[in-house]
Amino acid sequence: MKIIKIQIGKVKIPLKKPFITALRRVDFAEDIIIKIITDTGNIGFGNAPPTAVITGDSQASVVSAIHDIIAPKLIGLDICELETICNQIDKAMLHNSSAKAAIDIAIYDLFAQMCNLPLYKLLGGYRTDIKSDLTISLREPEIMAQDALEAVSNGYTDLKIKVGNDSTLDFKRIIAIRNAVGNEINIRLDANQGWKSKEAVRLIRQFEDKNLNIELIEQPVIAHDTVGLKFVTDNVDTPIMADESAFGTYEVFELLAKRACDLINIKLMKAGGIHNALKIADMAKICGVECMMGCMLESKVGITASASLAGSKSIITKADLDAADLLATDPIVGGISYKQNHIILNENNGLGITNIKDWEFITEIK
Ligand SMILES: C[C@H](N)C(=O)N[C@@H](CCC(=O)O)C(=O)O
Numbered sequence: 001m002k003i004i005k006i007q008i009g010k011v012k013i014p015l016k017k018p019f020i021t022a023l024r025r026v027d028f029a030e031d032i033i034i035k036i037i038t039d040t041g042n043i044g045f046g047n048a049p050p051t052a053v054i055t056g057d058s059q060a061s062v063v064s065a066i067h068d069i070i071a072p073k074l075i076g077l078d079i080c081e082l083e084t085i086c087n088q089i090d091k092a093m094l095h096n097s098s099a100k101a102a103i104d105i106a107i108y109d110l111f112a113q114m115c116n117l118p119l120y121k122l123l124g125g126y127r128t129d130i131k132s133d134l135t136i137s138l139r140e141p142e143i144m145a146q147d148a149l150e151a152v153s154n155g156y157t158d159l160k161i162k163v164g165n166d167s168t169l170d171f172k173r174i175i176a177i178r179n180a181v182g183n184e185i186n187i188r189l190d191a192n193q194g195w196k197s198k199e200a201v202r203l204i205r206q207f208e209d210k211n212l213n214i215e216l217i218e219q220p221v222i223a224h225d226t227v228g229l230k231f232v233t234d235n236v237d238t239p240i241m242a243d244e245s246a247f248g249t250y251e252v253f254e255l256l257a258k259r260a261c262d263l264i265n266i267k268l269m270k271a272g273g274i275h276n277a278l279k280i281a282d283m284a285k286i287c288g289v290e291c292m293m294g295c296m297l298e299s300k301v302g303i304t305a306s307a308s309l310a311g312s313k314s315i316i317t318k319a320d321l322d323a324a325d326l327l328a329t330d331p332i333v334g335g336i337s338y339k340q341n342h343i344i345l346n347e348n349n350g351l352g353i354t355n356i357k358d359w360e361f362i363t364e365i366k
């Protein structure tokens with residue numbers, strides 16, 4: 001199964017509601033979609049949502065990285081040479097983790113098709129049913145409480161609450177949400193780097209003193225402040241999860257060695273694809289640190305790949321794979337499906353994606 005052509009296109013998908021974090025507000029999900037075509041007629045799908053505030057990638061940089069640098073190195077290679085292909089992706093250039101992830105996802109899709117297996121089975125086949133949380137965007141406390149109630153009425157039992165732009169308001173937000181949804185609903189917070197380390201400790205202790213029962217807190221401090229992250233981890237009882245600080249394999253290795261966090265959020269777009277995400281999951285497992293499978297604001301291509309990984313590894317015990325459920329329409333034919341807060345994996349070979357509707361072609365390499 002040899003790679004003969006790589007096509008690059010994009011989709012722009014409206015959201016059900018604006019997506020607002022301490023880092024950005026967006027009204028549409030914009031995703032670069034790639035198709036890798038082989039001499040056997042198989043197609044592998046991959047995606048890269050350019051999330052400039054987190055990965056530094058823009059649409060133009062993703063297209064250029066794939067078209068000018070990564071894809072030309074892969075034309076003619078056989079899909080069964082997986083290690084060579086992954087080395088080529090890693091060595092082709094520094095950074096550009098989303099572009100690398102897009103190519104890597106399509107390669108794994110083809111590799112699993114070649115093995116006649118669904119991707120989650122190829123990767124380890126640990127579970128078929130994955131429970132995802134739903135993200136509540138950063139807004140006024142009363143609106144967030146209403147959004148949380150709506151999520152619960154749609155079957156979600158785990159809510160990921162965005163905080164981090166104002167700690168006084170953050171406290172009010174969590175009180176309002178806990179009062180609205182009651183104690184049975186699991187609440188996790190994501191500050192997206194919004195607090196200073198001492199501010200985070202003060203606020204998290206307030207949550208603890210008020211018995212607000214917060215499951216975990218994601219990325220309290222700015223990504224590069226791993227000393228601050230460790231300070232927070234060491235000074236509160238609530239588990240602290242590294243997200244933006246846990247970028248790729250090297251960063252996760254450092255965090256684990258320093259015991260700077262209690263949990264790791266793995267994302268394909270930070271890791272540079274499945275082959276590196278597997279290394280992260282294995283390092284975390286060796287250290288006994290549980291992981292969450294996370295996502296960017298992206299289409300069902302990436303969510304299917306991420307869910308396949310979450311379904312394959314026992315150390316990935318949590319999932320924040322709600323992005324495709326935040327979209328008002330779904331142009332991706334096949335892949336995972338949502339049943340309330342559960343993600344159902346597809347039993348077809350590879351990712352099980354057969355088509356992308358409303359795909360806008362950009363360029364190709366052959
Ligand atoms: C979409 C997902 N629930 C999420 O919150 N992901 C990121 C933010 C991604 C983005 O800005 O596109 C996270 O910080 O965990």
Ligand SMILES: [Mg+2]
Pocket residue numbers: 190192218219243244265
């Ligand atoms: Mg996060």
